[in-house]
Amino acid sequence: MTPRPTVRIVLADDERMVRSALRAILSAEPDLEVVGEAATGAEAVSVVRERRPDVVLMDVRMPEIDGIRATEQILATLSDPPRIVVVTTFENDSYVYDALRAGAAGFLLKRAEADALVQAVRLVSHTDTLLFPAAVRSLAAEHARAYPAPPPWVARLTCRESEVLRLMAQGLTNAEIARRMEVGPATVKSHVAAVLAKTGTRDRTQAVIAAYEAGFMNAR
Amino acid sequence: MTPRPTVRIVLADDERMVRSALRAILSAEPDLEVVGEAATGAEAVSVVRERRPDVVLMDVRMPEIDGIRATEQILATLSDPPRIVVVTTFENDSYVYDALRAGAAGFLLKRAEADALVQAVRLVSHTDTLLFPAAVRSLAAEHARAYPAPPPWVARLTCRESEVLRLMAQGLTNAEIARRMEVGPATVKSHVAAVLAKTGTRDRTQAVIAAYEAGFMNAR
DNA sequence: ATCCGTCTCCCCCTGACGGCGGAGGGGCCC
DNA sequence: GGGCCCCTCCGCCGTCAGGGGGAGACGGAT
CATH class of the missing domain: 1.10.10.10 (Winged helix-like DNA-binding domain superfamily/Winged helix DNA-binding domain)
Incomplete structure (x- = not known):
């Protein structure tokens, strides 16, 4: 594979444990670098503003401002904004829809394997061509309901x-x-x-x- | 990163050029192996049935049976079916919705960079935790229309x-x-x-x- | 030349709908 | 106790909607 440039990452999660777990996984990869952490949505916005990462792993539930709002604000205020991957626990969270609408580039489950996490970050860092289902399947089902086969x-x-x-x-x-x-x-x-x-x-x-x-x- | 097992891939596209291009890109990776090709939807079904790949790259437009139908048939008839990534040219194709509903694990644009393609195949081969927007964004917008803020x-x-x-x-x-x-x-x-x-x-x-x-x- | 489908319009009749105004009982809050 | 809201009902009356009948004109298909 071609040599990859370093991917700069910011972690936003209110639980310290989660942040260090993610940091441990990501830092093991030579081409990934965690350049900042945030414990609240507001903090995430300012950290991203000053560190200018390529990718943000954004928790949904956070104090003050939730991950969705933070995503909106980051995308609205920064030119050349980072790719934001929303992280949550359950894929059936209605957050999924809001996250997508807010402009999140990806959607990651906390139970994802380390390997998948790493690859996902690499992939999202420079492309926007793939999408994965599970939660999206329900969206498609909805679409089918909205545009049913004409009777x-x-x-x-x-x-x-x-x-x-x-x-x-x-x-x-x-x-x-x-x-x-x-x-x-x-x-x-x-x-x-x-x-x-x-x-x-x-x-x-x-x-x-x-x-x-x-x-x-x-x-x- | 942990050593990866070889990912077995089947390519289904009616254009020989596209197939050899994909094969060239994927074969350059030591952990990826193209184990079969198909030029029609029907052929795709039978090739997948006998080669048992981990991942299928499935073109949408194909003679006889289109990629969506082929996807449905594969997922319906095989136990432990492969992950199927639907490949198309335009992300706004209404195929996207059908592909998702049919059970496609991913969605890939033909103009994707080689690097992204490789990573996407690796990622989809063993996970189902991430989703990417662009086309999905419109689905989310639809969702918002279907469930508007109650007057x-x-x-x-x-x-x-x-x-x-x-x-x-x-x-x-x-x-x-x-x-x-x-x-x-x-x-x-x-x-x-x-x-x-x-x-x-x-x-x-x-x-x-x-x-x-x-x-x-x-x-x- | 004939048939069929579509669009246009007509009359009559019934019944459902909706506006109007009113009224009694029960629960809740002050 | 006195409001206030909700639910429950009652007439009366005009309007509109739908059913059941047609009928004439035009166009395309056979």
């Missing part, structure tokens, strides 16, 4: 019927839909009736529900 | 009003809600009126829309 009836709706359903699902009355579509109210009634028939619903409310459940409203 | 009116709904709204959003009529809640129809009407007032909507359809938009229906 058969979606395809059978005619152009106008789709328009009508979309407007129904915006809470418009038939009269309003008629004005919006520049047709007569009777026409709208016809289309609504067709929509109800094709969706297998009995009133506009159920039709709107079907539209939402079908992801009909998410597709812009 | 103020949610908190102001009384217990019964919440129940009524929930049943409204299941498409029930007032009479049905009355039966379900074991109260008189008039009571339901009162609650509905209160819901409409508090949500600032004018009819049940709009109220249901508000409920959906507020994520009111996602919270189980």
